[in-house]
Amino acid sequence: MLLLGLMHAFPCHPLTLFVNGVACKNPNQVTVDDFSFSGLDKPGNTSNKLGSAVNLVNVEKLPGLNTFGISLARIDYAPYGLNPPHTHPRATEVLVVLEGSLYVGFVTTANKLFAKVLNKGDSFVFPIGLIHFQYNYGTTNAVAFAGLSSQNPGVIRVADALFGTKPPISDDVLMKALMVDQNTVDYIQSQFQ
Amino acid sequence: MLLLGLMHAFPCHPLTLFVNGVACKNPNQVTVDDFSFSGLDKPGNTSNKLGSAVNLVNVEKLPGLNTFGISLARIDYAPYGLNPPHTHPRATEVLVVLEGSLYVGFVTTANKLFAKVLNKGDSFVFPIGLIHFQYNYGTTNAVAFAGLSSQNPGVIRVADALFGTKPPISDDVLMKALMVDQNTVDYIQSQFQ
Amino acid sequence: MLLLGLMHAFPCHPLTLFVNGVACKNPNQVTVDDFSFSGLDKPGNTSNKLGSAVNLVNVEKLPGLNTFGISLARIDYAPYGLNPPHTHPRATEVLVVLEGSLYVGFVTTANKLFAKVLNKGDSFVFPIGLIHFQYNYGTTNAVAFAGLSSQNPGVIRVADALFGTKPPISDDVLMKALMVDQNTVDYIQSQFQ
Amino acid sequence: MLLLGLMHAFPCHPLTLFVNGVACKNPNQVTVDDFSFSGLDKPGNTSNKLGSAVNLVNVEKLPGLNTFGISLARIDYAPYGLNPPHTHPRATEVLVVLEGSLYVGFVTTANKLFAKVLNKGDSFVFPIGLIHFQYNYGTTNAVAFAGLSSQNPGVIRVADALFGTKPPISDDVLMKALMVDQNTVDYIQSQFQ
Amino acid sequence: MLLLGLMHAFPCHPLTLFVNGVACKNPNQVTVDDFSFSGLDKPGNTSNKLGSAVNLVNVEKLPGLNTFGISLARIDYAPYGLNPPHTHPRATEVLVVLEGSLYVGFVTTANKLFAKVLNKGDSFVFPIGLIHFQYNYGTTNAVAFAGLSSQNPGVIRVADALFGTKPPISDDVLMKALMVDQNTVDYIQSQFQ
Amino acid sequence: MLLLGLMHAFPCHPLTLFVNGVACKNPNQVTVDDFSFSGLDKPGNTSNKLGSAVNLVNVEKLPGLNTFGISLARIDYAPYGLNPPHTHPRATEVLVVLEGSLYVGFVTTANKLFAKVLNKGDSFVFPIGLIHFQYNYGTTNAVAFAGLSSQNPGVIRVADALFGTKPPISDDVLMKALMVDQNTVDYIQSQFQ
The missing domain is CATH 2.60.120.10 (Jelly Rolls)
Structure with missing residues (x-):
């Protein structure tokens, strides 16, 4: 399954034999450490x-x-x-x-x-x-x-989604959306590369 | 109920006696026109x-x-x-x-x-x-x-949500978020008033 | 996984690493064409x-x-x-x-x-x-x-689900449900073969 | 609220102060009898x-x-x-x-x-x-x-929804849908009045 | 996929090509017996x-x-x-x-x-x-x-979840939770081994 | 509506004109303080x-x-x-x-x-x-x-739900569930009054 290339298996609700969502670990292989994260x-x-x-x-x-x-x-x-x-x-x-x-x-x-x-x-x-x-x-x-x-x-950081995408959103769209000139668009874009 | 001040009653799923959500019209008062809208x-x-x-x-x-x-x-x-x-x-x-x-x-x-x-x-x-x-x-x-x-x-228009709010988002936040100077922020804000 | 025999992988919400439902394409393999369909x-x-x-x-x-x-x-x-x-x-x-x-x-x-x-x-x-x-x-x-x-x-077309199933619903059921005789049932069934 | 004209208040999940859906009884007025039904x-x-x-x-x-x-x-x-x-x-x-x-x-x-x-x-x-x-x-x-x-x-009884509605579905629709003549449609409709 | 080790494939909603949840049988392999259980x-x-x-x-x-x-x-x-x-x-x-x-x-x-x-x-x-x-x-x-x-x-049987777990919940927790002494905890635990 | 006797109106998702669930404040009356709580x-x-x-x-x-x-x-x-x-x-x-x-x-x-x-x-x-x-x-x-x-x-505290209910669960049920004698049940119950 293609998902497997992307992830390891996750534990799932211990009450649940089979759950919706991502691949579930074999419940017998789930350990207490799957429920813990340190360093905060x-x-x-x-x-x-x-x-x-x-x-x-x-x-x-x-x-x-x-x-x-x-x-x-x-x-x-x-x-x-x-x-x-x-x-x-x-x-x-x-x-x-x-x-x-x-x-x-x-x-x-x-x-x-x-x-x-x-x-x-x-x-x-x-x-x-x-x-x-x-x-x-x-x-x-x-x-x-x-x-x-x-x-x-x-998370969608708005400024990055406008000015830091790959490829960039076209200048025409950004100029009209923000009502600024091309220089301003280009300058802001340069900040987000 | 406070909602009533804001709205008229809506028809609801004809299969449903009682539904989640907004106030439902008495099913006996629902008409075919509640399911139709013209002018598109x-x-x-x-x-x-x-x-x-x-x-x-x-x-x-x-x-x-x-x-x-x-x-x-x-x-x-x-x-x-x-x-x-x-x-x-x-x-x-x-x-x-x-x-x-x-x-x-x-x-x-x-x-x-x-x-x-x-x-x-x-x-x-x-x-x-x-x-x-x-x-x-x-x-x-x-x-x-x-x-x-x-x-x-x-609908959230991103430019309006950044530059056209009431009251405005503080310049400090917008300058840092977009990495532009105050003049640029003020200019864009002026376009969205 | 048995699903794989039935389908190719689908793209999923680009915001979502792993989603409920059908097999998701590796997000890195999703292309803009997965979001488009032509010919309407x-x-x-x-x-x-x-x-x-x-x-x-x-x-x-x-x-x-x-x-x-x-x-x-x-x-x-x-x-x-x-x-x-x-x-x-x-x-x-x-x-x-x-x-x-x-x-x-x-x-x-x-x-x-x-x-x-x-x-x-x-x-x-x-x-x-x-x-x-x-x-x-x-x-x-x-x-x-x-x-x-x-x-x-x-989609369930009602007439097909009554008269065009494989195998057919028994005449006894259809006669009683529609309150018609066997000839009528057989005639309508013949239209849906 | 318009719903009130249609119903009495229902008890709700005792765990729930406020729930989605129909009007909830004041939890203090809910009794054990609200959870019981006899005569089956x-x-x-x-x-x-x-x-x-x-x-x-x-x-x-x-x-x-x-x-x-x-x-x-x-x-x-x-x-x-x-x-x-x-x-x-x-x-x-x-x-x-x-x-x-x-x-x-x-x-x-x-x-x-x-x-x-x-x-x-x-x-x-x-x-x-x-x-x-x-x-x-x-x-x-x-x-x-x-x-x-x-x-x-x-519950939707299919025969009633085709032949027993008020007002009736037009003969043209029923004849074409079931591929029968008008006499047959009229006869079946008469059974469901 | 790890789930496969745990289960056979299940039929799914016949209306549904692909569904959330557990592995679905190939719809063509689902039989009427998948929808039936005897012996009640x-x-x-x-x-x-x-x-x-x-x-x-x-x-x-x-x-x-x-x-x-x-x-x-x-x-x-x-x-x-x-x-x-x-x-x-x-x-x-x-x-x-x-x-x-x-x-x-x-x-x-x-x-x-x-x-x-x-x-x-x-x-x-x-x-x-x-x-x-x-x-x-x-x-x-x-x-x-x-x-x-x-x-x-x-199903969570409360007494088993308190006194019959593997490993046992510590006596300190159970004594304080039930406000009983160690003998009582040990006695009840012995009943659930 | 009976709910009104139990509560004041709550603000709702500012994106939402009408929502499921409890009574919503008139959006125009919602203030920033509805989204804040102090003292933690x-x-x-x-x-x-x-x-x-x-x-x-x-x-x-x-x-x-x-x-x-x-x-x-x-x-x-x-x-x-x-x-x-x-x-x-x-x-x-x-x-x-x-x-x-x-x-x-x-x-x-x-x-x-x-x-x-x-x-x-x-x-x-x-x-x-x-x-x-x-x-x-x-x-x-x-x-x-x-x-x-x-x-x-x-929240359901298990010990309270077994031994501290009003009225109490009958001794017969508790004795059998925990496999203890009546004295033990009565003692524990006395701790939760």
């Missing part, structure tokens, strides 16, 4: 242009999530670090701030911005499919944990 | 900046779609008209070209662009949640019909 | 007893529909052509008339007929599982497009 | 043209089924009694014979008849949406119990 | 400590249930026989008493007991995931049939 | 018999979770504190340890115990419907965060 105490490397790092623990890293509709993530933010506008096409996210402060927001389909400053111990909901972001506007590091309602939430 | 032979008005017009027939226009997970749309494109990069957070779209030619595409989560020219009689699939567009690169009008896998697909 | 500008051949032809573009013809819960169809009707009473066990259908006029209807579980004449540009909803039909009562050809809420809607 | 030891009245009687215990009779996707039925068959060809648009049925023998069958979308004689203690599956029947070809009563995979399965 | 007229063997026997006809015994979300069971109870407190993690159960009387009940998440005596012909709903039991407090045998809203409902 | 930096009060405290942030506390299939929790454990064997009938849980060490485990339907010691930064999956526990076997406090795959996961 370690900060991510935020030495990048955006100043943020996401450690998404989805079904690929934690096979025991298979078929269960949930995953988790640790997100680190350097000062002025940004988790830039993005969507999760298959998951709502609930985030809780463990350290620092974050300016967070999402945009509704009516183009209304719901934004707020979160401090330590504050949680926030980013509804499925909506464009959202978190920004560490402060001078200290920030850390957040998030739960996501899919074992494989997917 | 009329071209939309493409006299706008983008040169395109979408007539989305969702559950609000065609109450009989309620609970059935499908809707349809007619899309008109003037020459050089663009249905700009957008997502449907709740629907996959299958489009068929009735007149003219279109350059269409979508972007995967791996930022790969899948694009193609469609001619009359060609159909194309835009998977749920992915950013996609259609562009009439030709000198004649184009017309397409689309089916969408939700009675209320929702 | 061509009329179907209506030179048959019913005077109608359905070109159902389901997941077998358009592999990119896989896992997305939608398909489309072009239906052609000669004058007096009939798309006879049938059900889609897995899909609601929304139909739009492109040319000509159609008398269409569906029957509720309360045996109420909801029927209407549709003209060019009119759309209509046929709820999932209900027996429905379209009849071109006019003297010119008619053409309709339809969206269906499943990548594999299935 | 009593034979149905089979003194009718078909010689069969179905006692379907759906959510209307047993409110505790609400939101749980299951219902049950007792079916009685007089000698030569028939539960005529019908579909459940929202449920697969699994039937077990308690007394007597039955000739049962269903028709696939490929118009293949899967039929078999069942004796006491035999069970059988009728897949969702497929036309199926049970016939007591013997000289003694038969009794069966069935479980159905919906709290409101719905 | 035979009492189960209740000569055990609990005095009860459950014959659960799930997808493993009746392959035609595959993908259809339903199964059935026959349950026999000797005098004073108990189907002990258990949950079905994937199914609501609806039970009907064919012979004898049963004291049945379930516990809500608010720890409220909903219990009742059922006599012949009475039915009862046990909601998904809730702990429930049936007890034959009488001096004659009892028999019940049940429908369950999953093709593979799963 | 505060330890729970573990001064109780079990030495643990769960702060479950479900849809009642964080209305913005409505219809989104996710919630979160903070769990505090005193030294030797136990989150006792329990199930979430509607959710899989993924837990990450923020401080201290925990001995955690779940029991499969085959009564196999999957248990492991978790340290800071380790995560673990507790599959939906399975009995599981966390035990702080160490001498310092422990803290964990959890994501759960339902906006209203529900």
Whole structure:
């Protein structure tokens, strides 16, 4: 089966002999380690242009999530670090701030911005499919944990999907969509190569 | 119930006494007209900046779609008209070209662009949640019909969600996300007010 | 795996590493052509007893529909052509008339007929599982497009399922069900061999 | 809410504060009787043209089924009694014979008849949406119990949906669909008034 | 594929070319016998400590249930026989008493007991995931049939899951959870080895 | 509507005009505060018999979770504190340890115990419907965060559901289920009053 070339077998719901979804390990070969993932105490490397790092623990890293509709993530933010506008096409996210402060927001389909400053111990909901972001506007590091309602939430960073695709979207489309001239399109594209 | 302030009652699956979702009309009051919508032979008005017009027939226009997970749309494109990069957070779209030619595409989560020219009689699939567009690169009008896998697909035009929200997303976030300076952000925002 | 004998691999949601359902192509082997199907500008051949032809573009013809819960169809009707009473066990259908006029209807579980004449540009909803039909009562050809809420809607033509099965349903059952004599049953059966 | 005119409130999953679907009783007002229904030891009245009687215990009779996707039925068959060809648009049925023998069958979308004689203690599956029947070809009563995979399965008796609707389906449609003349259509229709 | 080692192929919805879930038989190899299971007229063997026997006809015994979300069971109870407190993690159960009387009940998440005596012909709903039991407090045998809203409902007998696991749950956990001393824990554990 | 007596209206998916489930706030009245919940930096009060405290942030506390299939929790454990064997009938849980060490485990339907010691930064999956526990076997406090795959996961503490119900489950049932004498049942019950 073609899938086999792409993956190892995953454990499945121990209650389930046979399940929907990806290939299931022989239940007799599933071990407790299939349900565990370590290292979330370690900060991510935020030495990048955006100043943020996401450690998404989805079904690929934690096979025991298979078929269960949930995953988790640790997100680190350097000062002025940004988790830039993005969507999760298959998951709502609930985030809780463990350290620092974050300016967070999402945009509704009516183009209304719901934004707020979160401090330590504050949680926030980013509804499925909506464009959202978190920004560490402060001078200290920030850390957040998030739960996501899919074992494989997917991420679409909007700027990358517009300006960093292979092959590029044609200039005509981007100029008209953003109402800018070709120089501006080309400049932004150059930033995302 | 608060919903009542927002809507009239919809008919529901005639097989169903009681259904999930929005308020159902008393089945005895449902008529054949609840299952019908007219006017899709009329071209939309493409006299706008983008040169395109979408007539989305969702559950609000065609109450009989309620609970059935499908809707349809007619899309008109003037020459050089663009249905700009957008997502449907709740629907996959299958489009068929009735007149003219279109350059269409979508972007995967791996930022790969899948694009193609469609001619009359060609159909194309835009998977749920992915950013996609259609562009009439030709000198004649184009017309397409689309089916969408939700009675209320929702639309997020990416440029509007970045630059046209109320209130605006902060410049700091947009500058860092797009890697442009404040002037560029302010200029693009001014185009979407 | 036995499925492999039956099918080639389908592309899957580009956002999805592994999906429910049929075998997925290796995402690296998926091409833009998997999301496209051509030829819907061509009329179907209506030179048959019913005077109608359905070109159902389901997941077998358009592999990119896989896992997305939608398909489309072009239906052609000669004058007096009939798309006879049938059900889609897995899909609601929304139909739009492109040319000509159609008398269409569906029957509720309360045996109420909801029927209407549709003209060019009119759309209509046929709820999932209900027996429905379209009849071109006019003297010119008619053409309709339809969206269906499943990548594999299935079709059960009622008359065929009663009178054209292999092996036949026993006469005792059909006589009692339709309250007709054996001659009538045998005659109708002979029409469907 | 318009639903309220149609129904009393149903109990809901006791685990659930708020559920999808029909109006839920205040959990504090739900009693054990909402989860119970009596009288399935009593034979149905089979003194009718078909010689069969179905006692379907759906959510209307047993409110505790609400939101749980299951219902049950007792079916009685007089000698030569028939539960005529019908579909459940929202449920697969699994039937077990308690007394007597039955000739049962269903028709696939490929118009293949899967039929078999069942004796006491035999069970059988009728897949969702497929036309199926049970016939007591013997000289003694038969009794069966069935479980159905919906709290409101719905029933479409095919002959009634063709010949017994209000208003009637037009003769033109029925003649062409069944390939019979008008006299035959009119005769069968007269049987279902 | 690893699943193949665990199972034979199952038939699938005859309407469905390709389905979610377990491996599907080649539709051309599916026979009517895949939809049938016999022997439910035979009492189960209740000569055990609990005095009860459950014959659960799930997808493993009746392959035609595959993908259809339903199964059935026959349950026999000797005098004073108990189907002990258990949950079905994937199914609501609806039970009907064919012979004898049963004291049945379930516990809500608010720890409220909903219990009742059922006599012949009475039915009862046990909601998904809730702990429930049936007890034959009488001096004659009892028999019940049940429908369950999953093709593979799963069973967790609570006492076995606490005291009969391999390896055992640590005494510290059990002592604290039940607020008993080590002797009591060890004694109960010894009963479940 | 009866639901209204039980609750205030919840916000719903901002993309959704009308949604399944509980009453939706008028979208125009939804505010950013509906998507936020504070205080998760505060330890729970573990001064109780079990030495643990769960702060479950479900849809009642964080209305913005409505219809989104996710919630979160903070769990505090005193030294030797136990989150006792329990199930979430509607959710899989993924837990990450923020401080201290925990001995955690779940029991499969085959009564196999999957248990492991978790340290800071380790995560673990507790599959939906399975009995599981966390035990702080160490001498310092422990803290964990959890994501759960339902906006209203529900909790069934097994010992409470057996011994602490109102009214109590009959001694006959409990004696037979646990294979203990009446004194033991009565003693344990007395601990849960």
